Amino acid sequence: MPLGRRVAASDDLEVSAYLEIAQGIEAEAPGSSRQVNEGIAVIDFGSQYSHLIARRVRELKVYSEIANPSDTWEKALVHQLGGTVTRGTKQEFGHATLHQDSPSAGWGLPGGRPPLFHELPPSFQVWMSHGDRVEMLPAGFSSLAFTENSPVAAIGNGRDMFGLQFHPEVNHTPLGTEILENFLFRICGCEGSWTPGNVASDAIARIREQVGDGSVICALSGGVDSAVTAALLHRAIGDQLTCIFVNNGLLRLEEAERVQATFRRGMGLNLSYVDASERFVTRLAGVTDPETKRKVIGEEFIRVFEEAATGLGEVEFLAQGTLYPDVIESEAPANAPAGSALSARIKTHHNVGGLPENMKLQLVEPLRYLFKDEVRDVGLELGLPPDMVYRQPFPGPGLAIRVIGEVTLEKLEMLRACDWIVIDEIKGADLYDRVWQSFAVLSDSRTVGVQGDYRTYGYVCAIRCVTSEDAMTADWVRLPYEVLARISSRIVNEVPGVNRVVYDITSKPPGTIEWE
Numbered sequence: 001m002p003l004g005r006r007v008a009a010s011d012d013l014e015v016s017a018y019l020e021i022a023q024g025i026e027a028e029a030p031g032s033s034r035q036v037n038e039g040i041a042v043i044d045f046g047s048q049y050s051h052l053i054a055r056r057v058r059e060l061k062v063y064s065e066i067a068n069p070s071d072t073w074e075k076a077l078v079h080q081l082g083g084t085v086t087r088g089t090k091q092e093f094g095h096a097t098l099h100q101d102s103p104s105a106g107w108g109l110p111g112g113r114p115p116l117f118h119e120l121p122p123s124f125q126v127w128m129s130h131g132d133r134v135e136m137l138p139a140g141f142s143s144l145a146f147t148e149n150s151p152v153a154a155i156g157n158g159r160d161m162f163g164l165q166f167h168p169e170v171n172h173t174p175l176g177t178e179i180l181e182n183f184l185f186r187i188c189g190c191e192g193s194w195t196p197g198n199v200a201s202d203a204i205a206r207i208r209e210q211v212g213d214g215s216v217i218c219a220l221s222g223g224v225d226s227a228v229t230a231a232l233l234h235r236a237i238g239d240q241l242t243c244i245f246v247n248n249g250l251l252r253l254e255e256a257e258r259v260q261a262t263f264r265r266g267m268g269l270n271l272s273y274v275d276a277s278e279r280f281v282t283r284l285a286g287v288t289d290p291e292t293k294r295k296v297i298g299e300e301f302i303r304v305f306e307e308a309a310t311g312l313g314e315v316e317f318l319a320q321g322t323l324y325p326d327v328i329e330s331e332a333p334a335n336a337p338a339g340s341a342l343s344a345r346i347k348t349h350h351n352v353g354g355l356p357e358n359m360k361l362q363l364v365e366p367l368r369y370l371f372k373d374e375v376r377d378v379g380l381e382l383g384l385p386p387d388m389v390y391r392q393p394f395p396g397p398g399l400a401i402r403v404i405g406e407v408t409l410e411k412l413e414m415l416r417a418c419d420w421i422v423i424d425e426i427k428g429a430d431l432y433d434r435v436w437q438s439f440a441v442l443s444d445s446r447t448v449g450v451q452g453d454y455r456t457y458g459y460v461c462a463i464r465c466v467t468s469e470d471a472m473t474a475d476w477v478r479l480p481y482e483v484l485a486r487i488s489s490r491i492v493n494e495v496p497g498v499n500r501v502v503y504d505i506t507s508k509p510p511g512t513i514e515w516e
């Protein structure tokens with residue numbers, strides 16, 4: 001059995017990393033013919049760069065995870081290893097003495113240094129750091145390299161220390177990619193075999209292992225996350241999976257038809273389509289407050305979903321498209337420093353708001369350790385249409401939070417038509433894939449206009465188009481005037497009831513991407 005190789009990168013203000021050649025650790029993904037045996041742990045001490053570092057490492061085809069300094073080593077790196085990790089005898093590790101200003105020193109945890117540092121495995125090899133100043137090396141360690149600003153950094157079982165001035169936005173560091181490649185492949189000896197194909201085949205093997213011959217349901221929205229989840233499950237267990245797709249009346253033009261065409265006719269998936277549009281619109285009558293809208297839609301969704309699931313007989317599992325950022329957020333310790341990736345938790349994200357509680361279903365979450373762009377790569381690997389894989393994000397409460405004020409059938413129809421025109425023109429200008437989101441909002445303001453010889457009194461439609469990396473911040477797109485002109489002219493001419501178009505030039509913060 002080959003050695004499980006584990007590597008860890010600790011992130012402070014810039015980057016620190018550990019390498020561990022895990023002697024005595026055998027790790028195997030159950031049910032998989034392939035052994036996943038290397039990974040980088042990015043230890044998050046509160047830097048906003050932790051996610052970025054993990055992603056850069058993954059882009060070089062080496063699996064990486066964000067570890068919490070208060071985790072144990074077992075917890076920090078077992079996830080991708082399929083859960084079966086046996087390790088040799090643990091040995092207390094001599095600590096490096098960190099300079100008191102070092103980001104890793106202290107961190108407000110009892111005993112000063114986080115547990116992860118008390119439990120370094122005996123085979124621990126290299127620690128790469130920029131932010132830490134190590135004043136006293138543990139016994140048996142020597143300094144390998146350092147930069148001016150990073151007097152010492154790196155510990156090894158060889159035992160080496162390795163220091164590096166590195167900005168995780170590799171484009172901003174001269175030779176950034178090369179530095180990271182050197183670290184991963186030459187110093188840590190990684191293989192770089194973490195590819196979408198391998199990720200998909202591992203996920204499929206694990207699903208089979210977990211589900212056996214049980215039945216699984218999956219709520220399919222047509223968004224990337226649930227689409228890739230469903231595609232993986234379908235590959236893994238075929239007809240043991242049933243997807244439920246709810247038309248809540250708040251979908252975009254032709255969305256219901258598109259989802260059915262892709263999954264039922266295209267993939268041959270068991271798809272239960274529930275048209276509950278009237279129920280949702282009726283429940284929303286008179287509701288104007290954005291939070292109440294979300295709550296009403298969430299509750300109604302659960303009711304509809306439960307009713308649909310009841311008709312399916314015995315079901316043991318619920319598949320969900322939970323992504324890695326959601327996992328990191330929900331595992332963030334309460335004392336994580338403000339501004340860190342761990343604490344960046346603007347609003348709690350609950351997939352299908354608490355569904356499993358009373359349904360007593362076990363969760364299947366094959367995307368739990370993937371970032372969004374990786375989910376897209378897996379989706380393409382599985383043959384999902386690029387249109388679906390690169391679809392811009394669409395909110396769960398759908399068009400209800402883009403109709404400002406009360407949601408009515410008439411307003412939904414207007415908004416659907418405006419939205420269609422915006423997407424059509426943005427695609428026509430070859431901008432769809434280059435912006436984060438582009439959509440229309442129907443305000444509840446009406447203004448006076450003239451059309452032909454008549455005075456009109458119609459609604460104001462706002463256009464929103466933003467760029468963003470991760471939806472945490474966003475900037476409005478400087479759309480070419482000609483594109484804005486075409487959108488405006490088409491909307492006022494083609495959508496009855498709308499007689500004015502405005503463009504939203506607010507960034508996030510202080511605005512949000514959606515209006516409600």
Ligand SMILES: Nc1ncnc2c1ncn2[C@@H]1O[C@H](COP(=O)(O)OP(=O)(O)OP(=O)(O)O)[C@@H](O)[C@H]1O
Nearest residue numbers: 219220221223224225226244245246321352395396
């Ligand atoms: N109309 C719907 N029909 C069935 N399931 C839905 C519907 N809307 C949302 N869901 C379920 O709720 C989950 C969370 O929805 P949300 O709108 O927050 O999207 P998301 O997390 O971006 O995921 P996705 O990319 O799958 O839409 C979805 O992944 C899906 O399982």
